Amino acid sequence: MWPASVAYSINTQTENHRVYSLEFADPPTDMTTVSDALATVVIDPRYRAELARRDCWIFDLDGTLTRAVHDFDDIRARLGVPAGLPILEYIDTVAPDEATRLHEALYAIELELARDAKPQPGARVLLERLRERGRRLGIVTRNSETLAHVTLAACGMDDLFDPACVLGRERCAPKPDPAGVLALMAHWCVSGDNVFMVGDYLFDLEAGRGAGAMTIHYDARGEASWTEYCDFAVSGFDSLLAHV
Numbered sequence: 001m002w003p004a005s006v007a008y009s010i011n012t013q014t015e016n017h018r019v020y021s022l023e024f025a026d027p028p029t030d031m032t033t034v035s036d037a038l039a040t041v042v043i044d045p046r047y048r049a050e051l052a053r054r055d056c057w058i059f060d061l062d063g064t065l066t067r068a069v070h071d072f073d074d075i076r077a078r079l080g081v082p083a084g085l086p087i088l089e090y091i092d093t094v095a096p097d098e099a100t101r102l103h104e105a106l107y108a109i110e111l112e113l114a115r116d117a118k119p120q121p122g123a124r125v126l127l128e129r130l131r132e133r134g135r136r137l138g139i140v141t142r143n144s145e146t147l148a149h150v151t152l153a154a155c156g157m158d159d160l161f162d163p164a165c166v167l168g169r170e171r172c173a174p175k176p177d178p179a180g181v182l183a184l185m186a187h188w189c190v191s192g193d194n195v196f197m198v199g200d201y202l203f204d205l206e207a208g209r210g211a212g213a214m215t216i217h218y219d220a221r222g223e224a225s226w227t228e229y230c231d232f233a234v235s236g237f238d239s240l241l242a243h244v
Contacts, residue, residue, distance in 0.1 A: 043239060047232050050214060051243040056190055057130055058181055058208070060199035061141040061148055064218045065127075066155055067118045068200065079105055088142060088174050107144065114147045119155040120218075122237035127160045129244055136188055138165035140180035140197075140207065145170055175203040178210035185211060205229035216240075 043051070059065050076083060079102055081090045091102045130137060139161060141148050145168035152158040152166070165184060172180040181197055197208025200218040202225070208215040209229050217230035224233065234240055 043234070043243060044232060048243045050196075051240065054194050054196055054214065055134070056136045056138070056185070056188055056195040058138045058140055058184055058195060058197045058213065060175075060201065060204040060218075061139050061151060062113075062117075062143060063200040064198060064204070065120055065123045065139070065157065066151060067120055068220070069113055069116070069118075075106070075109055078109065088169065107147070110143055110147050111150065114143075114150040115154055117151040117154040119157060120220075120237065122241065123155075124157055124160070126237040126241050126244070127157065129241060131160060133244060135244070136165070137161055138167070138184040138188075140167050140172070140175060140184065140204075142169055142174040142203070144168045175199075176206035176210070178207045181207050181211035181213060185213075202226045202229065 062068070062070055072087070073083065075081075076085070076087060079087065081087050081102075087106065091099050091106070094102065127137060137160065139148060139152075143151070145166060148166050148168050149158060149163065152161065165187065167180040167183060172183050174180075181195070185192065185195060192212025192214075195208075195211070195213035196216055197204060197211070197213040198216045198218055199205060199208070200220065205215045205217060205226055206229055215230045217226060217233040219225070219233040219235050222235050227233075
């Protein structure tokens, strides 16, 4: 028999636990019900105030605003990148001619994925709400800017971002370097105290933390990873929508 509520928790930098209670009208019948409910976790009151106050939202793209489809182990294998190494950083270590070949091959793989991209559930609704509230929106991606715009168009979200605020690897050092986050902050003339960085991977959180932004881990699987680099985690955009 399922309990009437379950809890989802993550560790903070101070090793305290923030507990998010999931309330069900009826006991859930299977894990799908629990997974769906994780998208509506109750956010700690300390962060609700920040969600209402901060004006600038920077998002990772692939796996955050879009459904996660990149199989990086497969991409490494196709490119000949050693297992476990970051692809862009590896390409930077090889000879120029080989780097050019690898970048072209990577672009072709990423283009196919970009054309087939699908939005995360609730992503457009959240972005529209933020725009209605006068919030500034940006994207910092390790992908190329050209492919970022292909991805946004495929997801029906290309109308929600100023192209000048979509930064890819052509204009800034790739995450985890905070350069892209800092560039958007400079463009908006704001400090990290007014910024969220939202992403699904460690590099996103490291970049945001390095720029002094508040970091939100988009943790669709509820794995509570990288807690020392995020201020809080959500497993769906619905849990943010109620507080912005």
